[in-house]
Structure formats: structure tokens, C-alpha cells
Amino acid sequence: MPLPFLTADRAFDATADDVALPFDDHDLWRRPYRPGPWRVVAAAVLLLLASFVLIAATIIGLAGxxxxxxxCLALGLAVIGAALRLLRVGVWVSRHGLRRVGLLTTSSVAWSDVSAVRTVQQPVRWLGLPRTVQGQALVLVRRGKSEPLPLLTDHNGDFLSRIEAFDRAADTVEAWWSEYGPA
Known part of the structure; x- marks a missing residue:
């Protein structure tokens, strides 16, 4: 069974041509990169925990x-929901704009409201924890706002120890902005 939220279609396959906007339908929201191993491992551990909780729910139910x-069933379903949401976390793009999906929130910005998308050197959070390290971040500058919004970093769960993947993802998001952003 294909899981479309885990793949980036044919965007970065070894045999695919180097195309900036590789998707056929630009109206659909797509993640321009694959989820990283840290994110997938965390989701797998949560699903393993959920299986134990669901087994416990079955045993408790059979006991009366x-x-x-x-x-226990509600807790198991909540853990499964959290694992699936963790896999969806990231930056998604379409012809309409850019969507930043977090664990608990989602925010969308239309391309017309974006004044710049660029990669900068700055202190970034390591795996989303409070500890910061020097790294690269892809930031979004909105029209009328002075504070840039970090979209991707080279030390988050998708790109830790995968600098080439971060560069490809940043280049792809910048290509989407150059295609649909400036009027």
C-alpha cells in the first residue's frame, strides 16, 4: 500500500532528471523532500508503543x-494519531503558497505574501530541542513583517547529518517561490 505522505514522488530519485518543479499537478500540496530518518524512527517507536497499549487494552477488555x-484504546489511538502527525510535519508547497505543518499547528502563507525565501547561516535548534547550534536555515520573509520565519534547518529531524538533502530541499522551495512568488 503506497503511503504518499512518506514519499516525495519522483523528485529526488537517482534516475530522475534534475527538475526544480517535478510534480505533475502543482495545485496539490506536496512536501518537496522525503522525511528524515530521525522523524521516521520516532514515528516507528510511537507506533511500537501504541501496539503495546492496544494489546494491553485487549487484555484488559477480555478480563472484564x-x-x-x-x-487504553483511546490512549493507543491518540499515540497512533501523534505518530501519523509527526510524519506529516514539515514544509509543503503548491501553486497557492507554502504550508508549514507543525505537530499541533498548521499555517499557510500565499506566495503573494512572501517577499523572499533564502538560506542563511544562523543559530538553529538541534532536533527541535532548546539547544542551539550554528547551522543553515531556510527562512521565509513575509511582506510587511521584519521577523523571518524559519522553515527548514540542517539540524532538524529531516536533515540532521544530511546536508545534501537540505540543500536540495532548500533549492526546491526557492524554485517554487521563484516560479509563483514574485509577480
Missing amino acids: ALSGAAV
Whole structure:
């Protein structure tokens, strides 16, 4: 069963040509890069935890404590939802704009509201933790706002120890902005 949110279509296959906007339908929201190994491992660990919780719910239900089984079932489903949401976290692009998906929030910015998308050297958070290290970040500058919004960093869960993948993803997002951004 194909899982389209885990793949970046044919964008970065070894046999694909170097095309900046490789997708056929530019109206659909697409992630221009593959999720990184840290993100996939974290989601796999959450799914493993959810399987144990669901097994516990089954055992508790067979023992006759239906209210306890319902609580375990709800907890297991919440952990599965969190794992799937963790896989969707990242930057998504389409003809309409750029969407930044977080674990709990999602925000979209139309290309007409973006004044620049560029890669900068700055302190970045390591795997989203409070600790910062010197690294690269792809930032979005919105019209009328002075504070740039970091989209991707080379030390987040998708690009840690994968500098080439960060460069490709940053170049692809910049290509989408150059195609649809400036009027």
C-alpha cells in the first residue's frame, strides 16, 4: 500500500532528471523532500508503543474491565494519531503558497505574501530541542513583517547529518517561490 505522505514522488530519485518543479499537478500540496530518518524512527517507536497499549487494552477488555479497556484504546489511538502527525510535519508547497505543518499547528502563507525565501547561516535548534547550534536555515520573509520565519534547518529531524538533502530541499522551495512568488 503506497503511503504518499512518506514519499516525495519522483523528485529526488537517482534516475530522475534534475527538475526544480517535478510534480505533475502543482495545485496539490506536496512536501518537496522525503522525511528524515530521525522523524521516521520516532514515528516507528510511537507506533511500537501504541501496539503495546492496544494489546494491553485487549487484555484488559477480555478480563472484564471495559472502562479500563476504553481508556487504553483511546490512549493507543491518540499515540497512533501523534505518530501519523509527526510524519506529516514539515514544509509543503503548491501553486497557492507554502504550508508549514507543525505537530499541533498548521499555517499557510500565499506566495503573494512572501517577499523572499533564502538560506542563511544562523543559530538553529538541534532536533527541535532548546539547544542551539550554528547551522543553515531556510527562512521565509513575509511582506510587511521584519521577523523571518524559519522553515527548514540542517539540524532538524529531516536533515540532521544530511546536508545534501537540505540543500536540495532548500533549492526546491526557492524554485517554487521563484516560479509563483514574485509577480
